[in-house]
Amino acid sequence: MDTTGTLDEALERLHTSGPERNGWLSNHGPMAVEALVRGGQSATVHRWLDHYRAKLEDMPDPLAQVTAANWREALGDPRRVADWTAYFEREIAERPWREVLAEWWPRLLPGIAAGATHPVIRVGHAVRTLLDGGDTAPRLAELAHGLGYWAARHQPLPPLTSLPAGSTAAAALDAVPLVRQEGGIRDRLARLTAFPAWPDPAGDPEAQLTELVRASVHRYATHGHGEPVMLVHAATAPNAVLRTLPALPRTLWTPSLEAAWAASAAVTAAYAASGPAPYTSTRLTGEELFERAAQHGDDHTIKFTDTALDVGDEIARDAALRSIELNPPVL
Secondary structure, three states: OOOOOHHHHHHHHHOOEOOEEOOOEEOOHHHHHHHHHHOOOHHHHHHHHHHHHHHOOEOOOOOOOOOOOOHHHHOOOHHHHHHHHHHHHHHHHHOOHHHHHHHHHHHHHHHOOHHHHHHHHHHHHHHHHHHOOOOOHHHHHHHHHHHHHHHHHOOOOOOOEEEOOOOOHHHHHHOOOOOOOOOOHHHHHOOOOEEEOOOOOOOOHHHHHHHHHHHHHHHHHHHHHHOOOHHHHHHHHHHHHHHHHHHOOHHHHHHHHHHHHHHHHHHHHHHOOOOOOOOOOOOOOHHHHHHHHHHHOOHHHHHHHHHHHHHOOHHHHHHHHHHHHHOOOOO
16 A cells, blocks of 8 residues: 555546547556556656646547436547546545446446557556555546446457357466457457357456456567557556456356457457567566666556566566566666
8 A cells, every 4th residue: 555645646636637548548657657556666657747748638628418328329439538537536526436337337447448448447446446445536536537437448349250169268368369469459359250169157356357467467578569568558558357256246256257368369469479489587586677667767667567576476577577678768
């Protein structure tokens, strides 16, 4: 738990900004600062934000109020992001945040890959800090911003057929058919036709989700060179879901696992390299790796290293180093 107040200060700075810039690029600020604070790098947060501020745009103007009666017509309309954020701010002010999350999580899950998976990742960071007991006003507002972004960008994947897959998450990721590597993520996701039939519906959803995060992190070590920025989401999106599970009713755990798999497989299909490449083994500790990621400054690198250190094993630490090597430093 952050006892310095740094995270709340940073979130307050960020909440005047919208969730995107240049039309659709995501604002990674809230996710990165939460990871920095969590990783013991609170002292770097405001300097990082001072640098990142040039990438931020103001929150768009509201258009019309989202209500319990009309939300379906506003779902998936990115022009309504301010309306959606205000809706969730009202909901969370009036009801416990877990209750709001449990109501909206199954409504939003079909659109988990929308916004290049950034909305669910932002929600996962927000939920993690709330579960730590930090239900301050800025952190509750951050959950509203994350849910609002997800609702505004909500767009399900195209219909998919099932392909044979091995029994493990790693084998399933290896079996994901790649799409034509052209255009942006929305173009690539539109080309998806089939995913391997994983996970096992009779298995434990939390254990399988943990396995998926580990497999996705490990695969970045060998395949992250395909697209070093975008492929981090194959791991950070399912980890956001894993972080959220403790706040959800158990009845939502299996659909959460299935959606996390869809997100990870979709990013893998859209960006993974066709074959592995060698990577460097590291002797650095997790603390040393995260300090290096903070010094590096790239938002995706910070978030991926945060996820890799959740996994925590030797290959995960190697994958974290790989992300630091592959992505250009910004500080």
